[in-house]
Amino acid sequence: xxxxxxxxxxxxxxxxxxxxxxxxxxxxxxxxxxxxxxxxxxxxxxxxxxxxxxxxxxxxxxxxxxxxxxxxxxxxxxxxxxxxxxxxxxxxxxxxxxxxxxxxxxxxxxxxxxxx
Numbered sequence: 001x002x003x004x005x006x007x008x009x010x011x012x013x014x015x016x017x018x019x020x021x022x023x024x025x026x027x028x029x030x031x032x033x034x035x036x037x038x039x040x041x042x043x044x045x046x047x048x049x050x051x052x053x054x055x056x057x058x059x060x061x062x063x064x065x066x067x068x069x070x071x072x073x074x075x076x077x078x079x080x081x082x083x084x085x086x087x088x089x090x091x092x093x094x095x096x097x098x099x100x101x102x103x104x105x106x107x108x109x110x111x112x113x114x115x116x
Contacts, residue, residue: 003095005042007035014038017046024090025057026050040066049098057087 003026006016015038019028026046031039047070050058060067063074075083 003099005046005099007038007041009035009038016042021055021095023088024055024092025059025084025087026055026095027059028061043067043070045099049095052093052098053095054090054092055087055095056090057083 001021002018003021004016004018007014014035015031015033017028017031017039019026019030021027031043033039043066047058058072060072063072
């Protein structure tokens, strides 16, 4: 399955990410930012949704300080293979529903902060 997480600012696309997922494994393919930190916002929503949906592997292909803040770590090929096998045995709940839920929660928190 292909999934994109897009961020908009003033109604215009400002960044995001996309990747493919199979059962409990998500493989990040690309990130883009037209506005500062927009791909990081997309990643934040993706990580929250993956956790809520029951995924146990997010393959980012590269290591960065930002990704390390989310718990990213470099592992051996043997460890990767074991985690991948576990991820492929999972049947997570709808990732799309979790992304919608995390987005709605963030919108409500932002809206409440502005109202108060």
